[in-house]
Amino acid sequence: MGGPPAPAVRVNRARMRRWLGLALVLALAGCQNPPLASSPTLEPATPAASPLPFRVWLHPVQILDTSTVEAPRIADAFTLSLHQYLTESRRFQEVRLPPAHPGPGDLALQLLITRYRAERTEHEMGWWGWWRVAGGPVYVDHAEFAGKLVVVDAEGDLLAEASKHSTASEGVSGYDTKKVFPSAAAERTRFVEGLLDAATKQLAGDGTGP
Amino acid sequence: MPLLLALSACVSFRGGELGDAPVLEPRADPPSVAVVVTAYDVFPERRDIPALPAWTEWVMDGYTESGLFREVRSGFGDADLHVEVTLERRDESNLALATLSGLTLTVFPAWGSAELTMISRFRDGQGNELVTTRKKESVHIWIQLLLIFALPFGYPPVVSANVMQDLVLHSLAEAAPHFERAPDAGTVAGR
Numbered sequence: 001m002g003g004p005p006a007p008a009v010r011v012n013r014a015r016m017r018r019w020l021g022l023a024l025v026l027a028l029a030g031c032q033n034p035p036l037a038s039s040p041t042l043e044p045a046t047p048a049a050s051p052l053p054f055r056v057w058l059h060p061v062q063i064l065d066t067s068t069v070e071a072p073r074i075a076d077a078f079t080l081s082l083h084q085y086l087t088e089s090r091r092f093q094e095v096r097l098p099p100a101h102p103g104p105g106d107l108a109l110q111l112l113i114t115r116y117r118a119e120r121t122e123h124e125m126g127w128w129g130w131w132r133v134a135g136g137p138v139y140v141d142h143a144e145f146a147g148k149l150v151v152v153d154a155e156g157d158l159l160a161e162a163s164k165h166s167t168a169s170e171g172v173s174g175y176d177t178k179k180v181f182p183s184a185a186a187e188r189t190r191f192v193e194g195l196l197d198a199a200t201k202q203l204a205g206d207g208t209g210p
Numbered sequence: 211m212p213l214l215l216a217l218s219a220c221v222s223f224r225g226g227e228l229g230d231a232p233v234l235e236p237r238a239d240p241p242s243v244a245v246v247v248t249a250y251d252v253f254p255e256r257r258d259i260p261a262l263p264a265w266t267e268w269v270m271d272g273y274t275e276s277g278l279f280r281e282v283r284s285g286f287g288d289a290d291l292h293v294e295v296t297l298e299r300r301d302e303s304n305l306a307l308a309t310l311s312g313l314t315l316t317v318f319p320a321w322g323s324a325e326l327t328m329i330s331r332f333r334d335g336q337g338n339e340l341v342t343t344r345k346k347e348s349v350h351i352w353i354q355l356l357l358i359f360a361l362p363f364g365y366p367p368v369v370s371a372n373v374m375q376d377l378v379l380h381s382l383a384e385a386a387p388h389f390e391r392a393p394d395a396g397t398v399a400g401r
Contacts, residue, residue: 057337060285060286070263072284072285073263073266076246076247076248076284076285076286077246077248079246079286080246080248080294096337097286097292097294097333097337098286098287098337099286099287099288099292099335099337101336101337
């Protein structure tokens with residue numbers, strides 16, 4: 001009596017297959033991980049009109065924020081980014097990578113970071129894959145940096161010291177994830193730039209130095 | 211259906227641009243080296259790579275197993291040689307193929323490739339630049355039903371690790387003659 005149940009079963013199987021297929025597609029899409037929240041890149045620097053007449057030796061950046069995972073790796077990458085930024089900015093005659101060997105008339109510069117947060121958190125995520133496909137506002141970027149920049153001469157005497165704390169947050173939509181944390185890169189650059197501005201003013205003798 | 215999924219796998223194989231790994235011959239008193247590794251995706255735009263810890267480990271293994279150095283350490287620090295290694299990865303994949311592959315439960319294959327470029331900047335103990343090398347190799351990945359049986363021959367992490375170590379060896383082969391300007395550096399033989 002009635003029709004055979006087979007068609008209904010076939011429909012269910014087809015539907016299950018579509019769902020599984022879609023799940024697999026989403027899993028493959030998941031291979032494209034959200035970008036690294038702790039990216040230490042800096043934005044390109046604007047060249048200064050005239051460099052200060054010093055050769056600067058960089059000490060490795062130190063991240064003292066113990067809540068930051070992979071702090072040593074980030075610090076090394078940050079050191080390289082800072083070197084590139086300083087070279088591009090032409091604030092000094094020459095900027096050299098660690099290890100630092102400052103000679104007479106040279107400066108040694110070190111960035112000490114006490115707070116390093118550059119995170120991308122999921123926002124309103126029921127099932128991340130669906131939201132990513134839908135392209136809604138799925139992430140919020142948080143950036144917070146605090147620390148100080150110290151400049152000493154070859155004898156280790158303190159010449160300049162500047163501190164700064166900066167923070168920013170921004171929502172990022174699913175389809176924008178390849179743009180990668182623009183707010184953190186910008187905030188990180190503002191943080192470094194602010195420290196360098198204050199330190200170079202002190203080196204130029206504006207009277208605010210130690 | 212679960213059986214289909216269980217038999218699906220992805221395997222990797224190399225593009226072969228690098229050629230055979232060079233043979234490196236250390237000096238009697240090999241130098242120490244400090245290595246810093248950073249990595250970026252360069253397509254569609256430059257950005258940091260999340261999987262960096264594994265890559266760093268593979269690069270460090272390459273330096274250690276080269277046999278050219280008395281001591282290999284990570285990061286900045288006092289050493290006879292300093293190297294800044296920058297890895298650039300350019301991924302190429304077809305989302306339409308991946309979708310089709312997913313919808314057919316990998317009966318239809320999906321594939322993609324990644325071009326890995328290793329830029330190594332060598333400096334002496336005083337920070338003076340010796341040489342910068344640039345080596346490139348591509349890694350292809352293939353996803354399909356039944357590839358589970360080929361997995362032992364192309365397990366992606368193993369292929370990637372081998373590529374990374376060969377990139378290191380080729381970089382060292384090109385750079386080693388310039389180590390003459392640094393104290394106690396190695397030499398290259400059998401290239």
